[in-house]
Amino acid sequence: MAGVDGEDGCEAAAEWSPPCEDAVRPLLARPSATDESMRGSGVHAKRPALSPAAVVASMARGSAAAGDSFEASAARPYESTLRRLGLSSFREGQRHVVEAVLAGRDALVVWPTDRGKSLCYQLPALHTGSITVVIEPNISLMDNQVAELNARAAASGTAPWATQLHSADARNESAAARGDFNLVFISPQRAMSPRFLQLMKSWHANLKLKLVAVDEAHCISESDDSFRREFRELGQLRQCVPGVPFLALTATATSHVRRDIVDVLQLHAPLLALESIYRPNLYLARELKPSSTDKMRRRVIELVQAHGTPALVYVTRPKDAELLLAALRRKLDDSSLVVETYHGPGRSHSVKQSDSERSRVLSDFLAGKVHVVVATCAFGLGINKRGIRQVIHIGVPHNFLDGY
Numbered sequence: 001m002a003g004v005d006g007e008d009g010c011e012a013a014a015e016w017s018p019p020c021e022d023a024v025r026p027l028l029a030r031p032s033a034t035d036e037s038m039r040g041s042g043v044h045a046k047r048p049a050l051s052p053a054a055v056v057a058s059m060a061r062g063s064a065a066a067g068d069s070f071e072a073s074a075a076r077p078y079e080s081t082l083r084r085l086g087l088s089s090f091r092e093g094q095r096h097v098v099e100a101v102l103a104g105r106d107a108l109v110v111w112p113t114d115r116g117k118s119l120c121y122q123l124p125a126l127h128t129g130s131i132t133v134v135i136e137p138n139i140s141l142m143d144n145q146v147a148e149l150n151a152r153a154a155a156s157g158t159a160p161w162a163t164q165l166h167s168a169d170a171r172n173e174s175a176a177a178r179g180d181f182n183l184v185f186i187s188p189q190r191a192m193s194p195r196f197l198q199l200m201k202s203w204h205a206n207l208k209l210k211l212v213a214v215d216e217a218h219c220i221s222e223s224d225d226s227f228r229r230e231f232r233e234l235g236q237l238r239q240c241v242p243g244v245p246f247l248a249l250t251a252t253a254t255s256h257v258r259r260d261i262v263d264v265l266q267l268h269a270p271l272l273a274l275e276s277i278y279r280p281n282l283y284l285a286r287e288l289k290p291s292s293t294d295k296m297r298r299r300v301i302e303l304v305q306a307h308g309t310p311a312l313v314y315v316t317r318p319k320d321a322e323l324l325l326a327a328l329r330r331k332l333d334d335s336s337l338v339v340e341t342y343h344g345p346g347r348s349h350s351v352k353q354s355d356s357e358r359s360r361v362l363s364d365f366l367a368g369k370v371h372v373v374v375a376t377c378a379f380g381l382g383i384n385k386r387g388i389r390q391v392i393h394i395g396v397p398h399n400f401l402d403g404y
Contacts, residue, residue, distance in 0.1 A: 078090075078095075078098070078123065078127060081123055081126050081127040082123070084126060084152065084156050084158075085119065085122060085123065085126070085152060086152055086155075087119070090119075091115070091116045091119075093111075093273050093275075094116055094119055094120060096271065096273065097109055097120040097247070097271065097273050098119070098120055098123050098124055098127075100245075100271040101120070101121075101124055101210075101211050101245045101247050102124050102127075102128070102210075104243070104245050105245055105269075105270070105271055106245050106246050106247070106265075106267040106268050106269070106270035106271070107120070107245070107246075107247050107248070107267075107270050107271040107272075107273065108217075108247075108248045108249075108258065108261060108262065108267060108270045108271070108272055108273070108274075109247065109248070109249045109250075109273045110249075110250055110251070110252075110253045110258065110273070110274045110275065111249075111251065111273065111274075111275050112251050112275060112276075112277055112279060113251045114384075114386075115251075115275065117215075117249045117251070118145065118215075118249075120213075120247060120249065121134055121183070121211060121213035121247055121249075122149065122183065124210055124211055125161075125182040125183050125210060125211065126161060126182055128210055129182065130182065130208055130209065130210035130211075131179060131181070131182060131183075131184060131203050131208045131209050131210060132182065132183050132184070132209075132210055132211040132212070132213060133184050133186065133191070133200065133209070133211070133212045133213070134183055134184065134185045134186070134213045134215060135185075135186060135187070135188055135191050135212070135213065135214045135215065135234065136185055136186070136187065136215050136216065137187070137188065137215070137216045137219050137231075138187075138379075139164075139166050139187070139355055139358060139359070140342070140358055140359070140362045140379060140383065141215070141216070141383065142164040142166055142185040142186075142187075143164065143359050143362060143363075144362060144366065144383055144384060145162065145185060145384075146162045146163060146164050146183075146185055147363075148384065149161045149162040149183060150162055159180070160180075160181065161181060161182050161183055162181055162182065162183040162184070162185065163175065163176055163180075163181045163183075163184060163185070164184075164185040164186070165184060165185070165186045165190060165196070166185075166186065166187055166190065166355070173199075176199070177199055177202070179203070179206075179208050187230075188230035188231050188233075188234060189230045191230070191234065191237070192230045192233050192234070192236070192237075197237075197240050200237070200240050200241055201240050201241070203241075204240070204241040204244060209241055209244055210244070211244065211245055211246075211247060212237060212241065212244055212245070212246050212247070213246075213247040213248075213249065214234060214246065214247070214248045214249070214265060215249050215250075216249070216250055217248035217249055217250045217253070217261050217265070218250040218252055218253045218257050218261070219231050220232060220234070220248075220257075220260055220261050220264045220265070221253075221256070221257040221260040221261065231264075232264055234264065234265060235264050235265050235266045238265075238266050246265050246266075246267060248261050248265055248267065248270075251277065252277055258274075289394070289395060293323075296394060297324060297327045297328070297331075298331075300313060300324070300328065300392060300394065301328065301331045301332065303390065303392055304328075304332070304337070304372060304390075304392075305335070307389055307390045308389040308390070309337060309371035309372055309389055310365065310368075310370075310371055310372070310373075310385065310387060310388055310389060311371070311372045311373075311388070311389055311390045311391070311392065312372075312373050312375060312379070312388065312390075312391045312392070313328075313372060313373070313374045313375070313392045313394065314375060314376070314377055314391070314392065314393045314394065315374065315375070315376065315394050315395070316376065316377075316394075316395060317376070318343055318376065320394070321341045321342075321343065321374045321375060321376065322341065324374050324394070325339060325340070325341040325374045328372065328374065332372070337371040337372060338364075338369060338370045338371050338372070339370070339371065339372040339373075339374065340361045340364065340365070340370045340372075340373055340374070341353075341361070341373065341374045341375065342358055342361050342362070342373055342374075342375035342376070342379040343358070343375055343376040343379060361373065362379075362383070365385065366383075366384075366385055
């Protein structure tokens with residue numbers, strides 16, 4: 001199975017038109033004069049209620065009159081901040097997004113993996129010395145980004161830039177409350193807790209909070225009462241921090257998912273940066289699942305040996321990961337390939353891994369010490385690992401986006 005649509009870029013239209021679905025070039029909508037007049041103090045708390053169709057229409061409005069503010073902010077020296085992040089220049093479209101959120105505007109970014117979405121919230125935080133809250137769906141993603149950012153901070157001779165608040169650590173929370181970190185990563189569950197809501201209000205009252213970023217924002221559309229329910233409650237944060245821009249980012253969002261993101265997060269006339277998910281270096285294939293468990297395991301081993309590592313093997317349940325892990329370890333024991341599981345049993349052989357065990361697996365995988373990870377679909381979401389040779393799904397993924 002191969003082939004994903006990739007069409008020429010197109011200008012924003014008054015409706016959410018299919019031709020813009022997979023625009024190759026960034027699709028950028030600038031604010032109109034009406035948009036500017038609504039961006040006063042507390043605009044997010046006071047904005048009129050809009051239907052989804054009206055919201056989508058407002059996203060597409062643009063006016064050359066707003067260009068002056070963009071040109072004025074373009075003169076600011078970002079070079080030193082880029083160097084601190086180990087970069088020499090912006091990629092296409094990044095500067096537009098950065099300047100939009102620095103100007104107080106909401107934004108929705110849909111770019112492929114490894115396109116540079118993270119810079120859109122990292123640079124504003126470091127450039128202004130303010131606080132950006134980054135809401136992430138899983139612990140491994142938080143740990144990965146925090147480790148990379150703080151390694152950059154150490155290389156530049158400064159104190160850590162980032163922290164994650166996914167575990168009860170009083171000292172870490174106290175340091176974050178003081179404003180010691182420019183980037184605070186947190187899960188949707190903890191972001192909606194009364195304790196963290198009060199902390200955000202405090203930052204906002206002291207003019208420390210610059211931006212709220214929601215990474216992997218497509219999870220908003222996938223959530224329901226039993227799965228990632230808190231994602232659909234994130235729009236309530238706007239009442240706690242009126243006037244603070246929201247930035248939603250994802251690598252995969254169809255038209256209806258984008259509409260859902262805008263509606264749930266109450267994005268007001270956001271700047272849009274859309275690109276195709278088409279990746280010419282990817283090959284998609286499917287085959288019938290073997291009729292027995294033993295044959296299925298043998299087929300996975302054949303694929304790993306034929307196409308190389310690092311490799312990810314996805315299953316639907318932790319129990320399946322445990323059984324497949326044991327089989328792969330037996331068969332690959334003589335090949336010097338190290339196989340681990342994520343969200344499976346871990347070394348303790350319990351059904352669910354501890355945070356420390358998942359963090360160990362992630363660190364070893366990123367460092368090249370682990371060659372194959374058998375995991376549920378939560379692993380790999382936004383993980384910055386280059387050189388992946390293959391991704392194997394055993395059975396049908398929950399949806400197309402999980403598979404892609």
